[in-house]
Amino acid sequence: MKVAQFSRIGFIMAxxxxxxxxxxxxxxxxxxxxxxxxxxxxxxxxxxxxxxFSVMVAEMLIGALGRRxxxxxxxxxxxxxxxxxxxxxxxxxxxxxxxxxxxxxIGWIFYYLFExxxxxxxxxxxxxxxxxxxxxxxxxxxxxxxxxxTIIVTYIVYRGIKGGIEKINLTLMPALMLILFGLLIYAMNxxxxxxxxxxxxxxxxxxxxxxxxVRAIGHSFFTLSLGMGAIMTYAASLPKHASITKTAFIVxxxxxxxxxxxxxxIYTFLFHEGAPAAQGPGLVFISLPVVLSNFGTLGxxxxxxxxxxxxxxxxxxxxxxxxxVVQYLIDxxxxxxxKAVLIAGIGYYLVGIGALLSYTKAWGGFFSxxxxxxxxxxxxxxxxxxxxxxxxxIAIFVGYVLPKERVAAVLKKEMGERVFTVWYFSVRxxxxxxxxxxxxxxxxxxxxx
Ligand code: PFF
Numbered sequence: 001m002k003v004a005q006f007s008r009i010g011f012i013m014a015x016x017x018x019x020x021x022x023x024x025x026x027x028x029x030x031x032x033x034x035x036x037x038x039x040x041x042x043x044x045x046x047x048x049x050x051x052x053f054s055v056m057v058a059e060m061l062i063g064a065l066g067r068r069x070x071x072x073x074x075x076x077x078x079x080x081x082x083x084x085x086x087x088x089x090x091x092x093x094x095x096x097x098x099x100x101x102x103x104x105x106i107g108w109i110f111y112y113l114f115e116x117x118x119x120x121x122x123x124x125x126x127x128x129x130x131x132x133x134x135x136x137x138x139x140x141x142x143x144x145x146x147x148x149x150t151i152i153v154t155y156i157v158y159r160g161i162k163g164g165i166e167k168i169n170l171t172l173m174p175a176l177m178l179i180l181f182g183l184l185i186y187a188m189n190x191x192x193x194x195x196x197x198x199x200x201x202x203x204x205x206x207x208x209x210x211x212x213x214v215r216a217i218g219h220s221f222f223t224l225s226l227g228m229g230a231i232m233t234y235a236a237s238l239p240k241h242a243s244i245t246k247t248a249f250i251v252x253x254x255x256x257x258x259x260x261x262x263x264x265x266i267y268t269f270l271f272h273e274g275a276p277a278a279q280g281p282g283l284v285f286i287s288l289p290v291v292l293s294n295f296g297t298l299g300x301x302x303x304x305x306x307x308x309x310x311x312x313x314x315x316x317x318x319x320x321x322x323x324x325v326v327q328y329l330i331d332x333x334x335x336x337x338x339k340a341v342l343i344a345g346i347g348y349y350l351v352g353i354g355a356l357l358s359y360t361k362a363w364g365g366f367f368s369x370x371x372x373x374x375x376x377x378x379x380x381x382x383x384x385x386x387x388x389x390x391x392x393x394i395a396i397f398v399g400y401v402l403p404k405e406r407v408a409a410v411l412k413k414e415m416g417e418r419v420f421t422v423w424y425f426s427v428r429x430x431x432x433x434x435x436x437x438x439x440x441x442x443x444x445x446x447x448x449x
Contacts, residue, residue, distance in 0.1 A: 021317030036207025063235025107145030192272030227390030
């Protein structure tokens with residue numbers, strides 16, 4: 001089995017590119033708004049530090065030791081009497097489920113990049129009408145941009161780990177950071193900044209209910225790309241001698257930093273114009289363009305840069321969502337990368353059309369189950385169920401199934417004795433407990449608050 005290897009910086013950028021995505025720049029800011037700001041951010045940060053980082057190390061370890069596709073890595077590492085663990089490797093298919101709606105949203109972003117050029121909407125009503133019209137009526141336009149997104153993403157994946165994935169991440173990730181930090185510096189000089197800062201970092205405990213906690217845990221997995229084998233698949237191409245612990249730390253840190261920066265930038269613009277925080281998923285598509293229209297031509301430039309950064313973030317994550325299945329198909333069926341990409345691509349592309357149609361007025365009823373649009377079902381089932389389940393399996397596998405000596409042999413020399421003990425405790429007890437709590441809460445067995 002020959003898996004191409006990343007360069008060390010290529011791996012860091014690819015893993016960070018996977019983690020930093022629409023989850024950071026689109027979802028995190030609007031979720032923060034919906035759940036009232038500071039308290040939600042605090043739970044999110046604590047979850048990332050306590051569980052997210054530990055599970056990321058565990059997931060990277062499986063990939064780095066297994067050196068195969070996700071199914072192959074679990075199979076190879078499981079003891080002889082526990083080979084059934086290979087089925088956990090099918091978590092790699094979650095990526096395609098996420099891609100169904102992720103690609104649609106990247107399509108919206110592409111559409112907006114062009115829409116912005118013809119001028120920003122000056123009132124929330126017009127902005128809302130544009131967004132609602134796109135999502136509710138313009139199936140053709142959405143299918144067009146979803147197709148463009150699919151072609152770009154599948155082409156990058158087709159070019160492989162070195163020539164496609166590593167290259168795109170080494171280019172787009174620095175560009176994305178440059179744009180976002182540039183916007184942050186600009187935002188810091190605006191009146192709204194201090195308000196945005198206190199909104200995000202002063203906890204309002206009364207807003208914190210069990211739903212907010214569950215969503216924060218779920219989102220911490222989504223944002224770090226955990227629980228579906230993306231990081232595991234990349235780690236199968238980890239250069240020898242690269243430190244798992246260090247890389248996981250850098251990736252977690254960058255991902256968190258970028259989410260916080262995106263939140264600060266967006267809320268500064270919003271508060272600068274006196275707009276309210278709770279805007280829902282339309283936050284960056286409706287509220288932000290209106291707010292920026294008050295800045296004149298500069299506003300158009302800022303909006304362009306923002307949507308450019310958003311599209312970069314989306315693309316680098318999207319390739320990591322497709323790669324696990326492609327790697328699996330290549331390994332298992334000895335097929336060419338081209339064929340594997342074609343199968344995976346067509347698969348998510350078609351369901352994606354169903355997802356976007358489920359929001360349209362004409363087809364919504366047809367693509368809904370029990371009144372819930374397919375788009376929402378796909379998003380909810382991955383974010384809130386499948387990724388945490390994947391995370392739980394990873395934690396149990398590394399914490400209980402893999403022999404401790406094997407785990408320690410790699411990680412102790414990276415972390416040192418004391419940190420290893422804390423990390424191992426987290427993987428065995430803290431992460432599973434939090435994830436089980438979350439799932440029980442979802443099923444309604446345990447409802448607090
Ligand atoms: N982490 C990405 C984001 O925040 O948008 C989404 C994602 C990518 C989730 C890859 C899971 C994954 F495996």
